[in-house]
Amino acid sequence: MMSSLHRHPRVRLGLLLGPPILWLGVAYLGALAALFVTALWSQNSFTGVIEREWTLDSFRTLFTVEVYRTIALRTIGVALLVTLIDAVVAFPIALYMSKVARPGLRRFLLVAVLMPLWASYLVKAYAWRGMFAEGGLVSSMFEAVGLKSPGFGLTATVVTLAYLWLPYMILPIYAGLERLPDSLLEASADLGAKTPQTIRRVILPVVVPAMVAGSIFTFSLTLGDYIAVRIVGGTNQLLGNVVYDNVGAANNLPFAAAVATIPVVVMLGYLAAVRRTGAMESL
Template sequence: MTTAPSAGMTRRSAAYLATHPRVRLALILSAPLTWLALVYVVALALLLVTALWTVDGFTGQISPTWTLDNLRTVVTGALYRTVTLRTVGVALLVTVIDVVIALPIAFYMAKVASPRAQRLLVIAVLMPLWASYLVKAYAWRSVLSQDGLLNWLVAPVGLQGPGYGLPATVITLSYLWLPYVILPIYAGLEKVPNSLLEASADLGAPPWRTLSSVVLPLALPAIIAGTIFSFSLSLGDYITVTIVGGTSQMLGNLVYTNVGAANNLPLAAAIALVPIVIIFGYLALVRRTGALDNL
């Protein structure tokens, strides 16, 4: 049975929370934010600490001896600079391809298609996400192989598919991350009032002018939000390049190699910091555009 003092305290607490919405919101978010801090912030801190350790050359065991050698190797090594530039180049190319493909699809979904067609198109965009990542990557490996579907289609006109390598990696990653780019752009374009498009047309602006001067400026935060997904996911990927990349290497491959075959976890941690620093820099660059509000 609840005593009078405890009941009064409960009523006072409820009254206080009812009149202080910020305190109520802080209490609601405290558990997930604590979990987020433990999983991400602490994990990143441990990653940085591991990058400052060494590996004993005789025993192969990790030694908690502090050193900057791993970071210095990653920053000054020609191999790591080359792979970093290659990884960033692939991520940027995938992002550009996805935006070019996603824009007309998202615009049609948001402004042209009927409500029924919109629902069907959203389902069509989401359907690839129901399949396993590995299934889709190996499907593209089959398509791009020497005896695959692509070579069979272009052989009659004397052409040949790209085979395995960086072009195959770009194609596969562009396919994998395209839904993540379409959906934010579609959500952003839905917020663009149709009255603005009608006013632009009434004032005599051609469609390309309406698109460049009205639609794109308003949809820019949503477009940048989509690029965050494609750029960051491509930057950290290592499975696709392993499946269809041939002998090509990206940063994820170097991390995987040093964790597994080389058994050099500190160097792997130092390499893993490179894409983390790049994506944090990218997020800081686009923060003022309002793109993060569209995620």
């Protein structure tokens, strides 16, 4: 039997790919497709039964009701802000790791940056709840300089999300800088460029595509998040909360599915835009 398999690579490929494709390609993709079909159905508001008739009602509600528009824009705003903060914070540490630190220190820093990536998401959000809580470190520091602490709210949400996704931004920038030969920096200096000019004209052109690659994660992860905002965001809502409430308490799956298409559509648009910049190769 083995030898007959050996002679038929197509059969072996089929045996290898069959089960995973059934799992991911049929079951998982099928589930995703079913979800988006559900978004085009409606729900009987009395019985709660989903009626399988094509309608754009859910999307109409989504685009016409003020509060959902506000939440959608707020979510995209938070995602942009988180991405921006991560890009600004990740650049210096990635630059230090790749171009200043010696190999031993570099390995240590890499592990130091990666370790929290694997610490529980929930625990990290919880840790920031402690930071922003009354009497926590953030509020003590604000009070020490005579300011009012931001407390739980959108600021805390942005900080926490930026913290959660920071390693996803550091890694691609570090990898991009690693590939930039030191001789290019030396050439730039030999040609008379000062450090700021070298950073602007040699390092940044390499870093920007890497930042775009990292932003795919920071942006996408923020768009789908609803836990962090529940933990540190006070009463603020993001798109994820609307989806969650409509699957659970409100039990309106068509509407939840319609809301869930927003992050997917935004991400697909984002990916298409990124693809044109050529940053996908640095993923």
